[in-house]
Amino acid sequence: MTDRTGGDYRLDEIDRRIVYALMGDARNTSAPAIAEEVSVSPATIRNRIAKLEEHGVIEGYHATVDFERAEGSLMNLFLCHAPFDEVEGLARRVGTVPGVVNVRELMGGRMNLHVLAVGTDTSDLRRIGRELEKMNVEIEDEFLLQNEHTFPYAPYGPADGHRREPLTDYISLTGGAEVVEVTVHEDAPIAGRTLEEADADGVLDEHTLVIAIERDDDVITPHGDTEIRPYDVVTVFSPTDADEPALRGFRGPDGDVGSTRVH
Structure with missing residues (x-):
């Protein structure tokens, strides 16, 4: 993106x-x-x-507005053609027409401009249509809109x-090394310990290096006296596969960890 x-x-x-x-x-x-x-x-x-x-x-x-319930207004979809080299500029101009609430530019096809408009009655919708045509926009077809439904993107x-169980994201580097981002479970052994304490207590695997911590609004460069807290988003470097020993200290009693961004 x-x-x-x-x-x-x-x-x-x-x-x-x-x-x-x-x-x-x-x-x-x-x-x-x-x-x-x-x-x-x-x-x-x-x-x-x-x-x-x-x-x-x-x-x-x-806000998603039901104009029919609000004032008995009509919603009309104009399927239009605009010259391809002018479509972006015309879309912006069309948006200034009173009553137009949405304009979509299509990448191909003759009807490359879809205009959604609200009118108090059919006469008002005809007025909007005339204003579109004055802008060198050709109305190919039009439909009264009955209902519109929107949904979140399922993927x-x-x-x-x-609810998805927490995951851990990985990125593999050359030589078998991996960088992992993991959210610290609230009951993880490392939670509440400094990195020095975690290392001394054997909570942190000797081959694992904590290279960054995202905490609320801050990104922290860790040192030995840096305390790891529940819900920290920790970036971990492992010279070998980031397997169970490398992540055990960040997990909860049931092995749960969080999923975050991979660098």
């Missing part, structure tokens, strides 16, 4: 679950509710939402519609 700076922004498991939840009901979905689903802190969720907004992944939040949601 390309962000507003022109670079690629990779969504991890937490990001995808945030987008899924907000697409379902942005107004009534809280950061603590999402945090509980993905086993991180609410502050981490709020920080991730801010980053998704900053990078243009989440472009805004909009970003829980598997099979149920």
Whole structure:
């Protein structure tokens, strides 16, 4: 996915679950509710939402309005043709017509501009149609809209519609090394210990190196006296496969860990 700076922004498991939840009901979905689903802190969720907004992944939040119930208004979909070299500029101009609430540009086909408009009656819809034609937009067809349904993007949601068990993400490097991002379980042996203490107590595998910690709004460069806390998102480097010994200290009693972004 390309962000507003022109670079690629990779969504991890937490990001995808945030987008899924907000697409379902942005107004009534809280950061603590999402945090509980993905086993991180609410502050981490709020920080991730801010980053998704900053990078243009989440472009805004909009109310879905039933205009027929509001004032008995009619919704009409105009299927239009615009010159291909002018379609982007015309889409912006069409959006300024009173009554137009949505404009979609299509990449191919003759009807490359779809315009959704709200009119008080059929006469008002005809007025909108005339204004579109004045802008060099040809109306190929039109339909009164009965209902519109929107749904969150299923691949970003829980598997099979149920809460997904926490996972761990990996990236393999040359020579068999791996970088892993894992969310610290609240009952993990390493939770509440400094890295020095974890190493001395044998909680941290001797071949495992903690290279970064994401905590709420901060990314921390760890040192020996850095304390690992529940719900920290920890980036771990292992010179060999990041198997059970490397991750045991971050897991809960049942072996649960969280899933986060891979660098």
